[in-house]
Amino acid sequence: MSTIVDDVALSEVERLKEESLGLRGGLAAELDNDSSHLSEASKQILKFHGSYQQEDRDLRKERKKAGLEPAYQFMVRSKVPGGVLTAAQYLLHDRLADDYGNGTLRITTRQGFQFHGVLKGNLRRHIHELNDALVTTFGACGDVVRNVVTCPAPIAGGLREEVIEWARRIRDETLPRSRAYHEIWIEGQSVTREEAEPDPLYGERYLPRKFKIGFAFPDDNCTDVHSNDLGLLVIPENGRIRGFNVLVGGGLGMTHNKADTYPRLADPLAFVEPDELIDVIKAVIGVQRDYGNRVNRRRARLKYVLDERGLPWFREQVESYLGRPLQDPLPVEVSGIEDHLGWHEQGDGRWFRGVWVENGRVLDREGLRLRIAIREVVARFGADIHLTTQQNLLLVNIAPEDRSAVDDILRTHGVIAPEELTPARRWSMACPAIPTCPLAVAESERVLPGIMDELEVALSRIGLADETISVRMTGCPNGCARPYTADLAFVGRSLNKYVIYVGGNLEGTRLGTEYASLVPLDQLVTTVRPLLERFRDERREGERFGDFWNRVGVEPLEPAGASR
Ligand code: SRM
Numbered sequence: 001m002s003t004i005v006d007d008v009a010l011s012e013v014e015r016l017k018e019e020s021l022g023l024r025g026g027l028a029a030e031l032d033n034d035s036s037h038l039s040e041a042s043k044q045i046l047k048f049h050g051s052y053q054q055e056d057r058d059l060r061k062e063r064k065k066a067g068l069e070p071a072y073q074f075m076v077r078s079k080v081p082g083g084v085l086t087a088a089q090y091l092l093h094d095r096l097a098d099d100y101g102n103g104t105l106r107i108t109t110r111q112g113f114q115f116h117g118v119l120k121g122n123l124r125r126h127i128h129e130l131n132d133a134l135v136t137t138f139g140a141c142g143d144v145v146r147n148v149v150t151c152p153a154p155i156a157g158g159l160r161e162e163v164i165e166w167a168r169r170i171r172d173e174t175l176p177r178s179r180a181y182h183e184i185w186i187e188g189q190s191v192t193r194e195e196a197e198p199d200p201l202y203g204e205r206y207l208p209r210k211f212k213i214g215f216a217f218p219d220d221n222c223t224d225v226h227s228n229d230l231g232l233l234v235i236p237e238n239g240r241i242r243g244f245n246v247l248v249g250g251g252l253g254m255t256h257n258k259a260d261t262y263p264r265l266a267d268p269l270a271f272v273e274p275d276e277l278i279d280v281i282k283a284v285i286g287v288q289r290d291y292g293n294r295v296n297r298r299r300a301r302l303k304y305v306l307d308e309r310g311l312p313w314f315r316e317q318v319e320s321y322l323g324r325p326l327q328d329p330l331p332v333e334v335s336g337i338e339d340h341l342g343w344h345e346q347g348d349g350r351w352f353r354g355v356w357v358e359n360g361r362v363l364d365r366e367g368l369r370l371r372i373a374i375r376e377v378v379a380r381f382g383a384d385i386h387l388t389t390q391q392n393l394l395l396v397n398i399a400p401e402d403r404s405a406v407d408d409i410l411r412t413h414g415v416i417a418p419e420e421l422t423p424a425r426r427w428s429m430a431c432p433a434i435p436t437c438p439l440a441v442a443e444s445e446r447v448l449p450g451i452m453d454e455l456e457v458a459l460s461r462i463g464l465a466d467e468t469i470s471v472r473m474t475g476c477p478n479g480c481a482r483p484y485t486a487d488l489a490f491v492g493r494s495l496n497k498y499v500i501y502v503g504g505n506l507e508g509t510r511l512g513t514e515y516a517s518l519v520p521l522d523q524l525v526t527t528v529r530p531l532l533e534r535f536r537d538e539r540r541e542g543e544r545f546g547d548f549w550n551r552v553g554v555e556p557l558e559p560a561g562a563s564r
Pocket residue numbers: 052054075077107108109110111112113114140146147212224227250251252253254298301360430431432433436437438439478479480481482
């Protein structure tokens with residue numbers, strides 16, 4: 001396998017991966033020692049196993065002052081292709097949130113569940129128990145293929161089940177070959193090995209960076225397919241899958257003030273028939289493995305290989321790895337999106353109910369006992385749980401006669417029905433940010449509900465209460481809640497200050513542009529208000545907020561604090 005970089009210049013993570021002997025390193029031994037946290041090297045390797053070392057940032061100052069070490073804790077992420085969990089798997093997640101986590105479950109923007117607040121001493125048991133229920137965390141994080149996303153809604157004749165099977169197949173085909181995960185978490189060993197198992201797909205250094213794969217349907221891009229390194233647009237024909245348009249080079253992460261990092265949407269590369277899909281995916285991964293940047297992790301995603309070398313070069317490489325020419329992509333693009341909330345027939349006599357989960361946090365708090373409600377529905381009616389990439393969940397396989405009982409349970413526990421939400425809140429998302437995310441420079445999940453309260457008042461006064469606008473917020477520019485494809489986004493810039501983006505769209509086919517920077521949290525809505533008013537006054541019939549500002553063009557404001 002050819003690598004394009006000089007070994008001397010490799011980033012530190014590259015060395016760690018190579019020396020870890022198949023993702024083992026010293027992790028097993030460190031899990032058994034008395035320390036509350038891991039070494040730098042083991043922290044990196046742990047990511048591949050689906051967990052991140054974090055600290056409770058709310059306690060940082062106080063503990064530092066008291067001369068204490070940080071309040072170390074771990075985030076554990078389960079990898080669930082298409083977000084599909086059986087009732088039993090969900091109930092296990094629910095129990096583990098209490099047994100080892102902080103009592104909440106976080107639905108992620110890639111259809112996984114995250115546990116926060118797990119202590120090191122509980123990590124082995126936690127991950128072991130998930131595996132007992134056939135839920136893996138292997139590859140949920142790290143420089144490998146991440147959770148494969150696809151529409152989780154069981155829509156009759158919608159080919160969804162078939163595509164979920166494809167997502168599972170891709171997971172199986174792209175799981176690292178190393179037995180390290182099995183040894184550490186399932187067998188509970190502390191052994192070290194002399195050598196790693198050969199891994200034809202990943203080699204010894206795995207990929208230069210995380211690699212994301214997602215499916216979508218032309219009329220339903222509920223997964224934001226263009227934000228993936230490798231997007232697969234299903235081409236349906238007469239009730240079957242004719243093939244897939246392969247899109248390459250999506251990714252949203254960027255760093256403020258580093259112009260050579262930026263969000264990018266995936267470009268169409270080729271049309272592939274179902275029987276060649278796995279080979280093409282492996283060829284694309286192979287090119288990224290061999291040509292992706294292993295020196296600078298900020299520039300290591302596939303999108304930069306594409307921009308540096310061009311799509312024609314990339315296509316030639318994929319063809320050469322594949323050993324045959326690719327067909328041109330079909331002229332099919334995304335044209336719609338669904339959030340799958342509320343009641344829908346499955347076509348097999350049963351129903352599913354999409355439940356809105358504010359910023360993906362399944363919790364119990366005053367006025368809302370969401371975890372209890374979901375647990376009760378799952379336990380009583382055997383409902384399976386499907387997670388969406390908008391951080392919501394679907395209660396699946398409900399008998400028609402049980403629908404009103406399900407509604408009663410949800411209502412009595414304070415769960416808001418989707419039709420009671422304003423469209424803006426219904427389509428809003430925030431990343432976790434503070435207190436768990438070490439990269440957050442500003443709040444997100446904890447402040448978006450308040451911002452939405454303010455925005456709703458403004459929208460109502462302006463006469464836009466029923467307007468569908470996607471609003472997304474993140475605590476830093478990494479883009480975890482996909483802010484750059486939203487109609488309106490607030491991206492953390494520094495403590496309590498945000499960059500405002502406008503002009504993306506609900507369908508996820510366009511990036512927004514920067515409108516204002518360094519806007520204090522308490523001025524976000526007032527800063528956006530003139531944009532809403534002008535939209536109301538000058539929009540074309542049926543035009544959406546993001547479409548309007550994309551057509552008209554935004555003139556960026558001077559940064560707040562600079563002379564205006
Ligand atoms: Fe993310 C890093 C949370 C989806 C781009 N992301 C992180 C970490 C692990 C912080 C860290 O590295 O220490 C965050 C943990 C926060 C916490 O406390 O839990 C984190 N990312 C999340 C989740 C939970 C956000 C959410 O609101 O659900 C999502 C988990 C998905 C999953 O189940 O796998 C999540 N992250 C995304 C997405 C959206 C997507 O994939 O559709 C993106 C943008 C798309 C992309 O990858 O380009 C995203 N996360 C990043 C980046 C920037 C990567 C880059 O290319 O620059 C980082 C930072 C990094 O990797 O260095 C990051």
